[in-house]
Amino acid sequence: MSGMVLREVLRPRATTSTLIELERLVVDYVLPSGRVRAVDGIDLRIEPGEIVGLAGESGCGKSTTAQAVMQILRSPAQVTSGRILFRGEDLTGLGKEELRKFRWRNVSMVFQSAMSALNPVLRIGDQFVDMMKAHERVSKNDALARAGDLLELVGIDRRRVRAYPHELSGGMRQRTIIAMALALEPELVIMDEPTTALDVVVQREILQQIQDLQRELGFAVLFITHDLSLLLEFADRIAIMYAGEIVERTTAATLFGNPLHPYTVGLMRSFPPLTGPMERMTGIPGTPPDLAAPPAGCRFHPRCPHCRVEDAALYARQTTERPVLREIEPAHHVACHLFE
Amino acid sequence: MRFLLRRLGFYAIALWGAITLNFLLPRLAPGSPLDGLMSRLSPSQLAANPHMVDNLRAYLGVQKQPLLPAYWGYLKQVFSGDFGISTSNFPTPVSEIVGRTLPYSIALVGVGFVLAFLLGTGIGMIAAWRRGGIVDSIATPALISFGAFPAFFTALLAVYFLGLKAGWFPIQHAYGTGITPGPNWTYAKSAFHHGVLPVLIIVFVFAGGWLLNMRNVMINTVEEDYIALANAKGLRDRRVMTMYAGRNAILPPLTGFASQFGAAVGGLVFIEFVFSYPGVGLTLQQAALGSDYPLTQALLLVFSVCVLVANLIMDLLYVVLDPRVRTA
Amino acid sequence: MATVIPELEPAAPIALPSSDRRVRVPRWAVLLLRNRKSCFGIVVFGTIVGVALAAPWIATNSPSDIVALPGQPPNRAFPMGTTDQGYDVFAQVVWGARQSLGVGALAALLSTVIATTLGLLAAYSGGWVDDVINLVTNVFLVIPTLPLLIVIASMVENRGPVMLVSIIGLTTWAVEARILRGQAMSLRNRDFVLAAKVAGESRWRIVFGEIMPNMISRIAAAFLLVFYIAILFEAGLEFLGLADVNRTSWGATMYWAQNNSAVLQGEWWHFFFPGFALALSVVALVFVNYGVDELANPRLRQRTRRLGILRRLFA
Numbered sequence: 001m002s003g004m005v006l007r008e009v010l011r012p013r014a015t016t017s018t019l020i021e022l023e024r025l026v027v028d029y030v031l032p033s034g035r036v037r038a039v040d041g042i043d044l045r046i047e048p049g050e051i052v053g054l055a056g057e058s059g060c061g062k063s064t065t066a067q068a069v070m071q072i073l074r075s076p077a078q079v080t081s082g083r084i085l086f087r088g089e090d091l092t093g094l095g096k097e098e099l100r101k102f103r104w105r106n107v108s109m110v111f112q113s114a115m116s117a118l119n120p121v122l123r124i125g126d127q128f129v130d131m132m133k134a135h136e137r138v139s140k141n142d143a144l145a146r147a148g149d150l151l152e153l154v155g156i157d158r159r160r161v162r163a164y165p166h167e168l169s170g171g172m173r174q175r176t177i178i179a180m181a182l183a184l185e186p187e188l189v190i191m192d193e194p195t196t197a198l199d200v201v202v203q204r205e206i207l208q209q210i211q212d213l214q215r216e217l218g219f220a221v222l223f224i225t226h227d228l229s230l231l232l233e234f235a236d237r238i239a240i241m242y243a244g245e246i247v248e249r250t251t252a253a254t255l256f257g258n259p260l261h262p263y264t265v266g267l268m269r270s271f272p273p274l275t276g277p278m279e280r281m282t283g284i285p286g287t288p289p290d291l292a293a294p295p296a297g298c299r300f301h302p303r304c305p306h307c308r309v310e311d312a313a314l315y316a317r318q319t320t321e322r323p324v325l326r327e328i329e330p331a332h333h334v335a336c337h338l339f340e
Numbered sequence: 341m342r343f344l345l346r347r348l349g350f351y352a353i354a355l356w357g358a359i360t361l362n363f364l365l366p367r368l369a370p371g372s373p374l375d376g377l378m379s380r381l382s383p384s385q386l387a388a389n390p391h392m393v394d395n396l397r398a399y400l401g402v403q404k405q406p407l408l409p410a411y412w413g414y415l416k417q418v419f420s421g422d423f424g425i426s427t428s429n430f431p432t433p434v435s436e437i438v439g440r441t442l443p444y445s446i447a448l449v450g451v452g453f454v455l456a457f458l459l460g461t462g463i464g465m466i467a468a469w470r471r472g473g474i475v476d477s478i479a480t481p482a483l484i485s486f487g488a489f490p491a492f493f494t495a496l497l498a499v500y501f502l503g504l505k506a507g508w509f510p511i512q513h514a515y516g517t518g519i520t521p522g523p524n525w526t527y528a529k530s531a532f533h534h535g536v537l538p539v540l541i542i543v544f545v546f547a548g549g550w551l552l553n554m555r556n557v558m559i560n561t562v563e564e565d566y567i568a569l570a571n572a573k574g575l576r577d578r579r580v581m582t583m584y585a586g587r588n589a590i591l592p593p594l595t596g597f598a599s600q601f602g603a604a605v606g607g608l609v610f611i612e613f614v615f616s617y618p619g620v621g622l623t624l625q626q627a628a629l630g631s632d633y634p635l636t637q638a639l640l641l642v643f644s645v646c647v648l649v650a651n652l653i654m655d656l657l658y659v660v661l662d663p664r665v666r667t668a
Numbered sequence: 669m670a671t672v673i674p675e676l677e678p679a680a681p682i683a684l685p686s687s688d689r690r691v692r693v694p695r696w697a698v699l700l701l702r703n704r705k706s707c708f709g710i711v712v713f714g715t716i717v718g719v720a721l722a723a724p725w726i727a728t729n730s731p732s733d734i735v736a737l738p739g740q741p742p743n744r745a746f747p748m749g750t751t752d753q754g755y756d757v758f759a760q761v762v763w764g765a766r767q768s769l770g771v772g773a774l775a776a777l778l779s780t781v782i783a784t785t786l787g788l789l790a791a792y793s794g795g796w797v798d799d800v801i802n803l804v805t806n807v808f809l810v811i812p813t814l815p816l817l818i819v820i821a822s823m824v825e826n827r828g829p830v831m832l833v834s835i836i837g838l839t840t841w842a843v844e845a846r847i848l849r850g851q852a853m854s855l856r857n858r859d860f861v862l863a864a865k866v867a868g869e870s871r872w873r874i875v876f877g878e879i880m881p882n883m884i885s886r887i888a889a890a891f892l893l894v895f896y897i898a899i900l901f902e903a904g905l906e907f908l909g910l911a912d913v914n915r916t917s918w919g920a921t922m923y924w925a926q927n928n929s930a931v932l933q934g935e936w937w938h939f940f941f942p943g944f945a946l947a948l949s950v951v952a953l954v955f956v957n958y959g960v961d962e963l964a965n966p967r968l969r970q971r972t973r974r975l976g977i978l979r980r981l982f983a
Contacts, residue, residue, distance in 0.1 A: 072572050103574035116565040120664060121587050130583070131573045164663045180573070350806070357807030366823055488954040490900050492907055492922070493943035500931050500940075511931075556961075599809065599843070606814030606904070613908060614926070624815060625908050628822035636819045643815045651810075 017087065019188050019220050020046040020069060020107075025082035027064050027073065036292045038064040040244040041082065043325065048187060051214065051221040053231035053252070055267070056241035057288050062224045065241075066190045069222070070109050071099050105135055108181040110174075112193035117177055118165035124151075124176055125161035128183060135184060150179040154209060171202040175209065182213065190222045195230070207234060228267045232256050240264050243289050243299040246325060250332040260334045262304045298323050298337060306338055314338075343665050347655045351648045358644040362637055363414050418641070424634035428627060434638045437623065442642065444514050445608060445619030448535065452542030453604050457597065459543060460550025461590055467551065468558030468589075469581045480551060487548025492610035495541045499614060502537060509537040512616045538611050545607055549600060553593045561589040591662055598651040605643055699963055706959020712952035716945070720765035727762040731755065731916045742937055749937035751921075752928050760921045761941050767917035769949065771832050772899035778837025779898065780844065780891045787848030788875045788883075792856055801845075808842035817901060821910040828912050836901050844890040851886050855879050889960050896953035903946050918942040 027039040039061040046052050054062045067073045069084060071091055084091045086106060094102065111117045119127055128147035132138050138146075148158035154175040165173060174194060181189050191210070195203040211234065214221060223235055231238050232252055239249040240261065248261040259265050266284035286303035289295055297319040301307040307318050317337050325335040417423070423434035463483070467476040486494065503511035515521060515530040561567065562585055570580045609621035616622065620639055627635040659665055700706045719726060729735045734754040742749045748757035790801035820835050821827065855861060856879070864878050880887070905911045906919025909927070913920045925931070925939035 070572055072568060074568075100574045100576070103572055105574070109569075109572050111565055111569055113565050117569045119566045119570070119584050119588070121662060122583065130570075130575055130579065134573065134575045134579075166664050177569075351810075353803065354806050354810040357803060358811050361807060361811065365819065484954070484958075485951055488896075488951040489947040490903065490943070490950060492904065493939075493947050496922075496926075496931060496939050496943060500936050504931065504934065602809070602812040605812035609814055609818070610904060610907070624818055625910075628818045629909055631822055633823070636822055640811070640815050640819045644811045647810055647812055 017048060018045055018085075019048050019087060020044070020222070021083075021085040021088075022065070022069070023083040023085065025065070025068060025084060026080045027061070027068050027077060028080045030076045030078060034292065035080075037080075037294075038077065038244055038291060039068065042241070042244075042246045044239055044246065044249075046188060046220050046222060049218050049220055050237065051223060051235045053235035053238040054222060054224045054241060055226065055228045055231055055238060057226055059288055059291070060241045061244040061291075062241050063192055066109065066192050066222065066224055069190060070103060070107060072103070072109075101135065104131060104181075104186065105184050106186055107188045107190065108184070108186040110177050110181045110189060110191040110194045112196055115170060115173065115197065118173060120165055122164075123161070124163050124165065124168075128161075128180060131180065131183060146183070150183055151176065153182070153213070154179045170198055171206065174198060174202075174206060178206070178210065178213075182217065182219070185217065186219060188220045188222065190224070192224045193226070194223075196225070196227070210234075227271070229271050240267070243294055244291060245299065245335065246333075247300070247323075247335045248333065249325065254329075254332050258332075260328060260332070260339060261300075261336050262306055262338070263300050266303075295319075297321055341666075344655060344659060347652065351652060355645065355648055359415065359418055359641065360411075362641055363411055365637070366633060423638035426627070426632055426635045428630035428632035428635065434635050437635060438620065438638060438642055441618055441620050441623050444617065445612070445621060446646075448538055448542065448611075448617070448619060449604060449608055451535070452539040453546065453601070455539065456543045456546035457550055457593075460547035461554040461593055463547070464551040464554030465558055465581065465586045465589065468555040468562065469585065471559070476555075480555065483544075483548035483551050485548070486544045487546065489545070490610075491541065491545045491607035492614055494545055495538075495611050495614040498537055498541055510534050511537065514617050514619075534617075538615050538617055541611050542604070542607065546600065546604060549603075550593060553596055554589060557592045558585055558589040561585050564588075587661070591658065594654060594658055594661070597654045598647075601647050601650045605647065700956070700959055703959040703963060705962065706956045709952040709955030709957075709959060713949060713956065716765060716949050716952070717769065719762060720769055723762045723766065727756070727759040729756040729759040731759040731763040735759075739935060741935075748941045749935070751924065751938050752930070752933070752935060753924075757921070757937055757941055760916055761918065761945050764917040764921055764942060765945065767829060767915060768899060768903060768919065768946065771829050771836075771902045771917075772895060774833045775836035775840070775898040775902065776891055776895040778833060779840045779894045780887065782837065782841040783844035783848055783890060783894075784880065784887055786841070787845040788852045788879055790845075791849045791852035792871065792875050792879065801849075805842045805845050805849075808839065809846070813839050814901065814904065817905060818908065818910060821905055827910070829915070832902055832905065832911055836898050840894055840897060840901070844894060848883065848886060848890060851883055852879055855882055889957075892953060892957055892960065896950045896957075899946070899950060899953075918946045922946075 022042055022044040024041045024043060025039055026037065026041050029036040029038055042061075042065065044052070044054075044065075054065065056062050064073070064077060067077070068079055069091075071084075071094075073079065079092055086102070091099070091102070118124070122130075125144050125147050128150065129140055129143040132143040132146065133140075144161060148161050151160055152158050156172055156175055156179070160168065160172070165176075168176065174197075178194070194210070195206050198206065207230065210221070221235075223231060225231060228238075228240075232255065235252050237249070237251050238255050239246050240255075240263065241247070242263050248255070248259070248264050255264065256268075259268050263284070266282070269282045270284060272281060284303055289299055289302070295302055297317070298304070298307075298321075301318045304318070307315060309315055314337060321337070323335040323337050323340075325333045326340065328334050328339050421435055423438075426432050426434050426437055429437060460483070463475060463479050467473075467480050470476060499511045502508050510533060514534050515527060521527050521531075567580060567585055570584045575584075605621075608619070609625060611617070612619045612621035613625050620642060624636060624639045624643075626632075627639065700710060732755070735756050736746060736750050736754055738750055738754040739752045740746055740750045746756055746758060748761060750756055751760075786801050786805070790798045790805075816839055817835060820839070821831075824831055824835070861874060861878055864874050869877070902911075903917070903919030903922070906913060906917055907922045907926065909923055911919070913923050919942075921942040922939050925935070925942075928938075930936070930938035
């Protein structure tokens with residue numbers, strides 16, 4: 001990589017090696033009509049170099065979680081309680097300038113809509129330069145050279161540095177965004193639905209690219225998507241989110257072989273496998289709950305096939321008591337009354 | 341490039357439409373415009389040029405001439421720059437009067453409007469970026485209220501308070517009495533001094549509109565994904581506000597510049613009237629009062645052409661600022 | 669292909685097209701009054717209209733009679749002073765409101781009617797009708813309105829209120845016509861319009877019976893916009909001396925103030941009070957417009973509100 005010297009990446013107050021630790025994180029949207037709890041007390045840990053997947057339906061709070069980690073929540077969203085620790089340092093306590101330096105150097109993000117994530121009136125190269133100059137002392141020429149390197153890294157001709165965003169195809173734009181995310185060699189890259197807006201063939205290519213880059217550069221990934229099948233192939237560990245809570249959390253292999261939570265089971269059955277024999281698909285009946293007024297007790301109970309009035313005792317618990325995330329077997333956590 | 345050609349074509353057609361409307365107006369007006377004119381001409385003028393009445397009759401179409409040949413004749417006249425003789429400034433040709441007064445108006449509008457645009461969009465950008473902040477709570481309502489005041493009222497207020505009472509600025513004409521216009525320092529200083537107040541009025545009247553326009557677009561632009569990404573990348577706040585949000589948000593107001601220019605022209609007439617500033621606005625008003633039809637018609641055309649030219653300049657600027665149009 | 673067993677509940681009921689067509693005028697007033705900006709505007713403007721209507725009781729002197737010593741500054745007997753001819757400025761302002769606001773309203777009405785007719789017709793008809801109307805609209809947009817008004821006024825003999833209403837109405841419709849056309853075009857392909865077409869309704873009935881009722885909100889907004897512009901033009905033409913300045917109106921009062929060099933003589937009250945009344949009316953209407961803007965684009969408001977009803981109102 002040409003030209004740039006990166007300063008020591010470890011933050012001064014780092015205490016542990018765990019990259020990200022979310023402790024009982026609660027994020028609310030404060031509206032005049034009341035508070036809507038988008039993320040309700042989740043715990044998640046990301047270690048260096050691992051790929052953690054966060055799966056769930058639209059509106060379950062996964063993007064909000066990502067924004068909270070990057071500390072780019074936009075009002076009316078705010079972190080109500082809980083901690084977001086980066087290598088042991090609480091991010092919510094950082095000042096504005098410290099946060100500015102933290103962003104992108106340590107954690108970067110790949111947005112879903114690459115179509116609109118690039119400034120339409122600036123050249124691609126200039127947008128790279130902007131970012132580098134905001135964090136490092138570097139001349140424009142060196143920054144542009146490095147931008148060219150990054151573009152080549154993701155498989156784009158380096159002469160495209162002079163192009164405007166509208167002159168690139170959708171796939172190229174998404175790869176540019178990924179290149180930008182890697183520019184400062186962060187330790188964690190959050191990817192929020194990076195391939196959803198692309199067609200299947202391009203999707204495959206991009207995922208392959210991400211995998212190759214991850215192996216070469218060794219950054220951790222928080223991969224957010226509603227498509228569980230991608231995670232099963234790609235992630236090391238997976239957490240399933242529903243209505244603002246994590247309902248199941250384990251390694252990808254375990255999840256594939258032994259999904260426990262009824263929602264996870266439903267998700268697994270709702271897409272056809274890319275390879276293998278054709279099976280019957282089922283959907284999950286009902287719709288996600290309104291987070292302004294979530295169901296009492298287990299939030300999934302209105303849609304759960306195992307929640308029946310006949311099983312009186314169980315039913316009573318499912319409708320009044322919120323299940324807690326418990327370790328059912330080694331490294332496999334589930335929040336479900338069926339497993340207590 | 342295709343974009344510009346299309347715009348040019350549009351302007352050419354609009355210009356043709358304006359010329360045609362100009363041709364039709366006296367012929368459509370109820371009553372005979374000529375009678376009003378006749379009553380204002382002095383006997384000596386009539387005696388001096390006995391053919392003038394016939395010429396005017398032909399010019400205004402009071403004689404029942406066949407329409408198309410008259411139209412063709414009119415077009416030829418317009419494109420050769422012959423707008424006839426001004427009746428209220430007899431025997432000065434109209435084109436000479438226009439040539440004398442147009443530069444002053446262009447100076448006024450040029451400086452004033454550009455300043456208003458820069459000030460308005462600049463404050464609008466800052467106001468939207470920090471909503472509810474000091475700039476937003478004070479400057480926004482203040483400039484908008486000023487903008488809603490009728491231009492001539494604001495002008496009169498300025499004349500009274502700043503001109504008469506405070507005596508800071510002269511309140512009439514474009515330069516002091518006894519000074520000859522030309523490339524000399526005395527004239528330049530005097531012209532500048534006389535121009536401050538009118539330009540100030542223009543800025544006050546129009547900055548508010550730009551401010552609101554820019555502010556509204558900025559508020560929507562701020563929600564865009566590339567702003568979120570720019571913030572996430574750790575860019576400095578001011579840079580995101582100007583190069584990311586502002587650079588994009590300025591595009592819609594820029595297209596609105598063209599339509600605002602029409603309103604600016606209206607304001608110009610009032611301001612020149614109040615300040616007795618010898619530009620085309622005052623000339624139009626005097627000409628209208630004196631039923632000097634050759635002059636008023638010519639001026640109407642001049643105004644329309646100015647609007648078109650302003651539009652064209654804006655289009656050029658737009659092509660420079662928005663790369664997406666260049667490849668379209 | 670793998671079979672999908674539909675175990676989903678039926679989708680939430682969709683709003684039927686007929687609900688689009690009900691005209692919700694009453695809710696308007698409530699929403700406008702709730703918005704701070706438009707509420708302020710409505711109250712102020714309403715007060716001015718009230719004063720205009722109650723003129724005989726409020727201003728005891730006649731505006732066109734010489735009632736007192738000329739050139740008095742505001743005092744107890746004459747709260748807005750007297751002109752240098754001896755007219756009562758207060759009476760002129762109060763009575764003048766009638767012409768200024770009345771002409772403005774009627775001109776705006778005429779302008780809106782023309783804009784609606786042409787805009788909707790152009791949108792629905794398409795083809796050469798659209799092209800012609802577009803051409804005319806563009807010409808009127810390019811030619812600056814005030815100079816055009818001045819030229820037309822100079823060519824007309826009678827310069828009374830009727831003439832003012834006509835020429836202002838006939839020159840200010842272009843801006844709104846274009847906006848309304850755009851909106852009508854988006855409605856043109858909606859199901860209820862196509863249904864009416866298939867049912868054989870005539871073009872005019874579809875335009876005025878189907879499309880227009882769904883645009884009432886936008887048409888009303890257009891009227892409000894042109895209203896204050898019309899008031900300004902009316903006063904402006906009088907101020908420049910191009911309308912009948914012997915009638916009582918704000919612009920005429922200011923014309924006489926300027927004509928008699930009130931400013932140069934320091935008689936500020938002669939132009940200030942009518943000018944301020946004019947400015948106040950216009951500002952009030954502008955604020956009502958802002959309120960309408962904010963209601964239509966929720967993001968402009970300071971706090972978020974729920975959008976459902978509002979978006980349907982302003983669709």
